[in-house]
Amino acid sequence: MIFTELRFILLFALCWITFFAVPRRWRNATLAAFGIAFYAIFAGPAVLGIVLLLTLAAYVRAPALLFVIALIVAKIPNASWVVPLGLSYLTFELIHIVVERRRGRIAEMSFTALLAFVFFAPARIAGPIKRFPQFRDAVAEAELSGDDVYAGVLRILLGLAKKFLLADILALTVAESQYASSMRQAWMVVLAFGLQLFLDFSAYSDIAIGFARTLGIRLPENFNWPYLASNIREFWERWHITLSQWVRDYVFTPLGRALFGTRLRPYPSAIATISYLVTFAIVGAWHGLEPRFVLWGLYHGVLLAIFNLWRRYVPSSDSVPRRALGIVVTFFFVTIGWVPFFLPLEKAAHMWALMFGLAH
Amino acid sequence: MKVRRLLFAILWLALIDLFIPPVLQRAEYARYETGAVYRFENSDLFALGPMVRYLREHPRGPRRRTIFLGNSVVFGYGLETRDALPAQFERLAGDTRVFNAAVNGSESGDSYLVGKAVIDSVDTLYVQLIPRDGARPILGTLLPVDDADARRFALDHTDPVEAKLQSLLGRVWRLYAVNDRLQAALFGTSARQYLYLHKRELLLAALGRGRHPVGGQAPSPVGPEGQARRLSPHREGSALPRTLLDLADVAKTHRKRLVILDFQQRVAAADFNAQYAPYAEIVTIDVPQALRVDTQHLTPAGANAVAAALVAHERERAP
Numbered sequence: 001m002i003f004t005e006l007r008f009i010l011l012f013a014l015c016w017i018t019f020f021a022v023p024r025r026w027r028n029a030t031l032a033a034f035g036i037a038f039y040a041i042f043a044g045p046a047v048l049g050i051v052l053l054l055t056l057a058a059y060v061r062a063p064a065l066l067f068v069i070a071l072i073v074a075k076i077p078n079a080s081w082v083v084p085l086g087l088s089y090l091t092f093e094l095i096h097i098v099v100e101r102r103r104g105r106i107a108e109m110s111f112t113a114l115l116a117f118v119f120f121a122p123a124r125i126a127g128p129i130k131r132f133p134q135f136r137d138a139v140a141e142a143e144l145s146g147d148d149v150y151a152g153v154l155r156i157l158l159g160l161a162k163k164f165l166l167a168d169i170l171a172l173t174v175a176e177s178q179y180a181s182s183m184r185q186a187w188m189v190v191l192a193f194g195l196q197l198f199l200d201f202s203a204y205s206d207i208a209i210g211f212a213r214t215l216g217i218r219l220p221e222n223f224n225w226p227y228l229a230s231n232i233r234e235f236w237e238r239w240h241i242t243l244s245q246w247v248r249d250y251v252f253t254p255l256g257r258a259l260f261g262t263r264l265r266p267y268p269s270a271i272a273t274i275s276y277l278v279t280f281a282i283v284g285a286w287h288g289l290e291p292r293f294v295l296w297g298l299y300h301g302v303l304l305a306i307f308n309l310w311r312r313y314v315p316s317s318d319s320v321p322r323r324a325l326g327i328v329v330t331f332f333f334v335t336i337g338w339v340p341f342f343l344p345l346e347k348a349a350h351m352w353a354l355m356f357g358l359a360h
Numbered sequence: 361m362k363v364r365r366l367l368f369a370i371l372w373l374a375l376i377d378l379f380i381p382p383v384l385q386r387a388e389y390a391r392y393e394t395g396a397v398y399r400f401e402n403s404d405l406f407a408l409g410p411m412v413r414y415l416r417e418h419p420r421g422p423r424r425r426t427i428f429l430g431n432s433v434v435f436g437y438g439l440e441t442r443d444a445l446p447a448q449f450e451r452l453a454g455d456t457r458v459f460n461a462a463v464n465g466s467e468s469g470d471s472y473l474v475g476k477a478v479i480d481s482v483d484t485l486y487v488q489l490i491p492r493d494g495a496r497p498i499l500g501t502l503l504p505v506d507d508a509d510a511r512r513f514a515l516d517h518t519d520p521v522e523a524k525l526q527s528l529l530g531r532v533w534r535l536y537a538v539n540d541r542l543q544a545a546l547f548g549t550s551a552r553q554y555l556y557l558h559k560r561e562l563l564l565a566a567l568g569r570g571r572h573p574v575g576g577q578a579p580s581p582v583g584p585e586g587q588a589r590r591l592s593p594h595r596e597g598s599a600l601p602r603t604l605l606d607l608a609d610v611a612k613t614h615r616k617r618l619v620i621l622d623f624q625q626r627v628a629a630a631d632f633n634a635q636y637a638p639y640a641e642i643v644t645i646d647v648p649q650a651l652r653v654d655t656q657h658l659t660p661a662g663a664n665a666v667a668a669a670l671v672a673h674e675r676e677r678a679p
Contacts, residue, residue: 006525150362164552172556 001163002042002125003156003207011038012121012211019215020144027139028116035119051090055118058094059111061101067091072289086124088286092246093118097132099250106132113139122211126204128222129242135217142216152213159206162199170196177343177351186354193342194335198226201240227334230326232303235334243283252279272308277301292340292348299337373535380534380542387545388414392459393421397447399460401549402557403435409502410544411461412474415481416504424456427478429471430488433623433656434462436663443660446486448667453674462488469495469513472603475618476610477503484617485607486670489627489642493603600627600642608632608640619670621645623656643673 002008015034022030039048050070057066071091097114100106109132117135173192180186205222212219220242229235236244252275259271277298284297317323336355340348353359392398392414400407415425428434428446436444441460450458459482461474468490475485499505500515510517518526530537540550547554555562604620611618618640622629629642651662658666 005522006529007519007522010525146363150366153366169552169556172553 007041016215028112032112032115032119035121038121039119054094055114058097059114061098064095064098067095089127089129090118092129095250122208123219127242128205128208128220129246130219138217145216148216149214152210155210155213156207159203159210162206163203167196167200167203180354183354183357186351190335190339190355194338227331228327229330230323231330232307235330247279247283251282269309273305276304292345296337296340303333377534380538384538384542384545387542391545393457397441399441399444400463402553403464404549404553405463405498405502406550406553407544407548408461410541412477412503413541415478419481421457425482426456426484426486427459427461427482428486429474430462431466431490432464433658434488435460435464437464437657438653439660439663443663445658445663445667448664449670452667452671467492467494468601468603469493470499472607473499473503473505473509475607479610479614479616486619486621487604487607489604489620489622491601493601600632608636612636612639615639619643
C-alpha cells in the first residue's frame with residue numbers, strides 16, 4: 001500500500017511543510033512539484049511522461065476522445081508496460097477539464113494549477129475523482145488548522161483500520177472461493193467480498209481524504225453507507241459517489257439529451273433505459289476491459305432501468321418497513337452482482353449456481 | 361486542544377514502546393525455544409522472515425537445533441502440527457529443538473535460500489529433495505540474500521530508500537521495527553491470519569464457551585513405529601537439483617550436517633555421499649502406500665515411521 005510506504009509519508013510531510021511555508025500563490029507549484037516527484041518515484045519516468053503529455057493535451061484543449069483512447073489503452077488487460085498509477089481516475093479528471101472548459105465553466109486555469117490538480121498525490125492512487133473548480137478554491141482557501149490536522153489524522157487511522165483490521169481479514173475468506181462447494185460457503189464468500197470491497201475501497205478514500213484534510217483541503221466524499229441504500233438508485237448515490245457523479249454529468253445526461261433529439265423523444269422510459277445501459281457498460285469497462293466487468297456494469301444498468309420503470313408506477317414511500325425491505329432487497333441484488341466482479345465468468349457462473357442451490 | 365490530543369497519543373506510543381523489547385524477548389523465547397511444536401500456521405510465509413531473523417540473532421539455543429525444509433510433505437499437509445514429520449522427529453530425537461520451516465509449494469531454491477540464511481544457527485538441516493530449483497521472489501524481502509542469489513532467482517527487493525527509511529524509523533520506534541516479529545512470535549503467523557484461522561474458537565472463548573486457542577498443544581498419540589522401511593542411502597537415479605548441491609557446499613563449508621530426504625526422486629546418491637561425508641548425505645525413503653494419504657503426503661503414522669527411521673539412522677551413524 002503506497003500510503004503506508006515511508007517514502008510517501010516523508011514526501012507528503014515535506015509537501016505539507018512547504019505548502020504552509022511558502023506564499024499562498026506558490027501553493028499550486030508546491031503541490032505540482034511534490035506530485036510529480038511522487039509519480040517519478042512510484043510509477044517511474046515513463047508513466048510520468050505519459051501523464052505530463054496527457055496534462056498538456058488537456059491544457060491545450062485536445063479532444064476528449066484522446067483521453068478516452070488513453071483510458072482504453074491503460075485498461076487493456078495484461079498491458080503491464082502501461083503501469084497506470086491511478087490513470088483511470090486521472091483520465092476522467094482530464095475529460096472533466098476539457099469538457100468544462102468547452103462549456104465555459106472553467107474560464108481561467110493556469111498550467112501550474114492544472115498540474116497541482118492532476119498530480120495531487122493523495123487522490124492519485126484510488127480517487128476520489130476531483131472537480132477542478134472545487135479543488136482550486138480549496139487550495140487557495142486552505143488554512144493551517146489544528147482541527148483539520150486532527151480530523152485528517154483520525155481519518156487516515158480510520159482508513160488504515162478498515163483496510164488492515166477488517167478488509168484484509170475478510171480477503172482471507174474471499175480467497176476460499178476456490179474451495180466453495182456448498183450454498184452456505186458460496187454465500188459466505190460472496191458476502192465477504194461485498195464487505196471487503198467496500199471496506200478496502202472506502203479505506204483508500206478515507207486515507208486520501210485524510211491526507212488532503214491535513215492540508216486543509218476538503219476532497220469530495222466517495223462513500224456514504226452504501227449498503228443502507230433502500231433502492232439501487234440510492235445505492236449509486238452512496239457507492240463510489242464521485243464516479244457516479246462523473247458518469248451522470250459526462251455520459252448519462254448528455255446521452256439522454258442526445259436521445260431526446262431523436263425519434264425516441266416520445267418514449268422517455270426507453271431513453272432512460274438506453275442511457276442506463278450505455279452508462280453502466282462504460283462504468284463496468286472503466287473497472288477493467290474484460291467481459292465480466294462489462295457484464296457487472298450492464299447488470300447494474302438493467303437494475304437501474306427496471307427501478308426507473310418501477311418508480312413510474314409505484315410511488316416511493318418513507319415508511320420504516322418499506323425502507324427496511326428496500327435495504328434488504330437492494331443489498332441482495334448488489335451482492336449477487338459482485339460475483340463476476342471478483343471471479344472469471346466461468347467460475348462466476350458456478351458460484352451463482354452454488355448460491356442458488358443449482359450446483360454441488 | 362486537538363493537537364494536544366495528538367501529542368498525547370504520541371506520548372502513549374512512546375510509553376508502550378518501552379515495553380516492546382522485553383515482551384518480544386519473552387514471546388520469541390516461548391515460540392522458538394520451548395517445547396511447543398513449531399510450524400508455520402496455515403503454511404504461510406509471514407513467520408519465515410521473523411524466524412530467520414531470530415535464529416540469526418540467537419545462533420545458539422538451550423538445545424541442539426534441527427530445521428526441516430521442504431513442501432507440503434514435510435509441512436504435514438492435512439496433519440495436525442504435532443503429527444507432522446518434524447514434530448514427531450522432535451519427540452523421538454530427544455534433546456533437539458526442531459523447526460518445521462516447510463511451506464506448501466516450496467521448491468529446492470526456497471530451501472537453499474532459507475538453509476543458507478540460517479546455516480550458522482542450526483546444527484542439522486533436513487531438506488526434502490524437490491526436483492525443481494525455483495525460489496519464491498518474495499523471499500528476497502524476507503531473508504538476507506546476497507546479490508548473486510537475488511539475481512539468480514530474480515528475487516524481489518525492497519527499494520533501498522524505503523529500506524533506509526524503515527531502518528531509521530525502526531531505531532526510534534521499536535514497535536514499528538519488530539511488529540512482524542511480535543506477530544510471528546505471538547501467533548506463528550500474521551495477526552490477521554491468526555484471527556481468520558481461529559475465528560470460531562476466539563468467538564467461543566470470548567463468549568466463555570470454549571478454550572482460547574493460544575496455549576500448549578496436546579501431545580499426539582504416537583503412531584505405530586517401525587513401519588518405515590530401512591533408509592537406503594545408496595540408490596542411483598536422476599540428478600540432484602543444482603540448488604541442493606550448492607546447499608551441500610554451504611553445509612560443508614560451515615561444517616554443518618545436511619540430510620537430503622529423497623522420498624521419490626531416486627537420485628544418484630553414492631558419489632554425492634562419498635564426496636560430502638560426513639557433512640551432507642542423501643537418504644532415500646520408501647514409504648508404503650498404506651502410510652500415505654495420496655501419492656506423496658504422509659499419514660500421522662507415516663510421518664511417525666519416517667521420523668523414527670531418521671532418528672535411528674542418525675543414531676546408527678553417530679559414534
